[in-house]
Structures are given as C-alpha cells and as structure tokens.
Amino acid sequence: MRTPRNRVLAVGAAATLALALAACGSGEDSAAPAEDPDEIVLSLVPSGDVDSITESAKGLESFLSDKIGIPVRAEVTESYAAAIVAMKSDQAQVAMLGPIGMVQAEDQAGAVPVLQSVRYGSGTYHTQWFTNDPDTYCTDEVKVVEGFKYCNGTDAAKTGPAGEEAIAKIKPGTSIAFVDQGSASGYYYPATQWSQVTGGDALVDLDAQFAGDHDAAILAVARGDYPIGVSYDDAREEVAADEPKVASDVVVFAYSTEIPNDGIVVAGNLSKELRTKVTDAFTAMAKDPKGLKTLEAVYEIEGLEKVDTAALKKAKSVEENFGE
Known part of the structure; x- marks a missing residue:
C-alpha cells in the first residue's frame, strides 16, 4: 500500500539571505551558557493546513509540559526561515524541522539535533x-x-x-x-x-x-x-x-x-540537564499510545529514534551546493 512518506518540513536555502544576516555575530553566543528559561517555546512549520497543525499542537504542549516539568508553548511560524531565526534569537528553544533545517539550525543557531522521525519503518523518504x-x-x-x-x-x-x-x-x-x-x-x-x-x-x-x-x-x-x-x-x-x-x-x-527524515533540534544554550529532559520527553511521547497519536496528527510521525549524524552530513553537503 502506498502511503505518505513525510510531512515535513525542511528549513533550508530559502532563508539563506535572512539567515546569513542573522548569523553575523553568532560567535559571541558561545561564552557562558544562559540560564534555563521558565518556559519552552516549540517552533513548528506547517506543511499543509495551518489551522490543523495549530490544533494538533495543543497535544504536544500538554504532554511535553507534564514530562519536562515546565510549560511548553507551541508556535506555528510563518516560514521555514522564521523557525531558525526564532531559535537564533532565543525566541524558541526547540524546533521540529526537516533535515536541511536541522543542519542549518545547528550551523546558524547553535542548535543540537537530538531525534529523528520514523515513518513506515524507515528513517528516510524521497x-x-x-x-x-x-x-x-x-x-x-x-x-x-x-x-x-x-x-x-x-x-x-x-x-x-x-x-x-x-x-x-x-x-x-x-x-x-x-x-x-x-x-x-x-x-x-x-x-x-x-x-x-x-x-x-x-x-x-x-x-x-x-x-x-x-x-x-x-x-x-x-x-x-x-x-x-x-x-x-x-x-x-x-x-x-x-x-x-x-x-x-x-x-x-x-x-x-533518499532524504533523511525530519527531526527535533534543541537550543545549544540550554543546560545539558534540560536538553536531556526535552529529548526524553519526546522519546516517551513516541512510546505512549496517546502521545504517538499526537505526533501522528502533527507530522504523521510513527516513531522517533536517535539522530542519524551521518545522514545529516549528507544533507549538509546538499545544502552547501546552494551557496551563501
């Protein structure tokens, strides 16, 4: 049976101008880690109907807030570029992005890729x-x-x-x-x-x-x-x-x-403890029947696994072909 392989979402070259401008001065952010926030903002990018993902995101907020122990608020950004800029400017601490977005969030915003989606038993699509x-x-x-x-x-x-x-x-x-x-x-x-x-x-x-x-x-x-x-x-x-x-x-x-599936990145300036809590919360969500239904409703995710760094390196090589 043929079924959709991915909904997602990939931040990428489209934002090259905006992200290149936003990247100026990013090296100054790598000093002492910032104090952990009292709230986590989760950035989402719609692949289809905005109202649908906005409604589905409420389940993400509830489950993740309970598991992490602090409020989680989901925000649907207007574009892929906006999601990365939100992370770079500390307006978002977590984002669910496509493979290009994951590597750009890592490069431009200092984000840490932690998990990758699984659909139909595969970590890739095309x-x-x-x-x-x-x-x-x-x-x-x-x-x-x-x-x-x-x-x-x-x-x-x-x-x-x-x-x-x-x-x-x-x-x-x-x-x-x-x-x-x-x-x-x-x-x-x-x-x-x-x-x-x-x-x-x-x-x-x-x-x-x-x-x-x-x-x-x-x-x-x-x-x-x-x-x-x-x-x-x-x-x-x-x-x-x-x-x-x-x-x-x-x-x-x-x-x-084949393209590596979309995944989850966490802000690099969060404490290691909070990054681990976020990662564990998403992992638990994928193993919980009710939580998994929410992930399916948002991005048709059927499971989450540890990020494939080798696959993301290949995605990065594709991204680099588009220049600055």
Whole structure:
C-alpha cells in the first residue's frame, strides 16, 4: 500500500539571505551558557493546513509540559526561515524541522539535533516529481495504483532515485511548482537532482515557482498552472478528496535520492540537564499510545529514534551546493 512518506518540513536555502544576516555575530553566543528559561517555546512549520497543525499542537504542549516539568508553548511560524531565526534569537528553544533545517539550525543557531522521525519503518523518504503532461515525461505506460497514476517504474520503486531519464527531459526555462525555498524534498533535493542529471544550474536555468506547501504544489499542477511539480511521496493523498483532478491528471514520473527524515533540534544554550529532559520527553511521547497519536496528527510521525549524524552530513553537503 502506498502511503505518505513525510510531512515535513525542511528549513533550508530559502532563508539563506535572512539567515546569513542573522548569523553575523553568532560567535559571541558561545561564552557562558544562559540560564534555563521558565518556559519552552516549540517552533513548528506547517506543511499543509495551518489551522490543523495549530490544533494538533495543543497535544504536544500538554504532554511535553507534564514530562519536562515546565510549560511548553507551541508556535506555528510563518516560514521555514522564521523557525531558525526564532531559535537564533532565543525566541524558541526547540524546533521540529526537516533535515536541511536541522543542519542549518545547528550551523546558524547553535542548535543540537537530538531525534529523528520514523515513518513506515524507515528513517528516510524521497521527493516525487509529478506532471500533468505524461506524453512528455512518461517513457512507458501510465499505471494506476490505488487510484493514483505513476510511470517510469515509480509504481514499484520503494526508494529513490527513479525515473531520472525523464528528469533529463525537463528543459531550461521550464516552470516548476516547488514547495518552499527552505524545503528538502520540495526544493533542495529535486533542484540538486536536476542539476546532476542535466549538467545545468537549477538555481539559474529553471523557472522556479514556490507554492508554499506540498498540498499547494500538487494542486497547482492538477489545475494546470504548471506542467511539473514536486512534493514528498505521496502527498497526493492529502488533497485528492478535495480536488478530483489530483487522481485523474497528476502523474508521478520520478523520485529523488533518499532524504533523511525530519527531526527535533534543541537550543545549544540550554543546560545539558534540560536538553536531556526535552529529548526524553519526546522519546516517551513516541512510546505512549496517546502521545504517538499526537505526533501522528502533527507530522504523521510513527516513531522517533536517535539522530542519524551521518545522514545529516549528507544533507549538509546538499545544502552547501546552494551557496551563501
């Protein structure tokens, strides 16, 4: 059964200008550790409906406050960039971010990655490329699996990459519905993949349009606004009920390489004791039936595990391709 791989959320290059400016003077923050706050602010970034994640976040506040022993307040930021800036300016002490966001929070805000999400037994996911023009981008027959359309072997592939011969057909100047300039699966990884496959410069050669979230990118292609879009796999399930064209007109034709799942970072200026309490609270939440339901409601998280530092290093290498 094909199911959504990730909701998330990846802070990334989109914020390069804002974060580069915010980074000036960051070296002065590494002196004595600050006194622990009386309240913890948890920064969240919506991958779809803002009202839905805001409501689900109430469960996070309640469970974490009880386990940590001080109030936890969740704040939904307006952008990926804002989440990192909030951590850098001590307006947030914890954030749930995508892999690019985790490494940037570490570099720019001195945050410490502590946990990583698990979905469907895996710590990775991939971008799906989709189109409303299968005649151009499908090299074989379109197949329908559980109501959704695939080609180029993506119906059978469990991991990426896949369909890269079709990615090579995307010509410079093509308008593409990316998600957000800070999203791993919605920008960083697919843009990097196109550059590697074609030898071009995605930052210069493609007509990048940013839909704002994964749902919006799918709807933009379904409604014919752009010929190609990207999202996590398979975000179509989130919007198909509201827009029938998603099932009839949106065909997945390629996958990116595997991407480490989103995770949790904690402010580096918190005491070691409080960082441990935060980490233990999230770990306990993932093992508690009621707590796990809350994590599923917020970001479709099915488990949490110790952060994969090697995988994040690979994500960092992707992030570095985008420069300053």
